[in-house]
Amino acid sequence: QVQLVESxxxxxxxxxxxxxxCAASGRTFSSYGMGWFRQAPGKxxxxxxxxxxxxxxxxxxxxxxxxxxxxxxxxxxxxxxxMNSLKPEDTAVxxxxxxxxxxxxxxxxxxxxxxxxxxxxTVSS
Numbered sequence: 001q002v003q004l005v006e007s008x009x010x011x012x013x014x015x016x017x018x019x020x021x022c023a024a025s026g027r028t029f030s031s032y033g034m035g036w037f038r039q040a041p042g043k044x045x046x047x048x049x050x051x052x053x054x055x056x057x058x059x060x061x062x063x064x065x066x067x068x069x070x071x072x073x074x075x076x077x078x079x080x081x082x083m084n085s086l087k088p089e090d091t092a093v094x095x096x097x098x099x100x101x102x103x104x105x106x107x108x109x110x111x112x113x114x115x116x117x118x119x120x121x122t123v124s125s
Contacts, residue, residue: 002026002098002114009094009119012086016123020081022096022116030054030074033099036081037109038092038121045095047107049081059106064090086123093118 008020020036036048049070050059058070067086072079079096097112105111 004096004114004116006096006116006119009121011122014088014123014125016086017084020094020119022079024077029077033102034072034079035097035112037095037097040092045109050106088123088125091123092121094121
């Protein structure tokens, strides 16, 4: 099992930046694919980004491509989401998630087994 704790959320003006962190427990962090998802009020949880265990492969939602960067430090058991050029529509609770089976459906929340509690990101216009 793995436990996940997000941090780094907050209030930022449009055009600003934030970096989210997700600290994981456990000794096998590098064996998990890691994802970031977000959920705005009244909306379904949506895929944001995914990174492989080694960090060599990443995927992004079209809505964040070119603005957000996912990365990981396996020595620190931490995955990051650098968010630049933030827009009001990026406002949501952001969750990190771990996938131990390396599902091909990396964009589906159902294929992640472990979740953090979420961190609020609010972008003002």
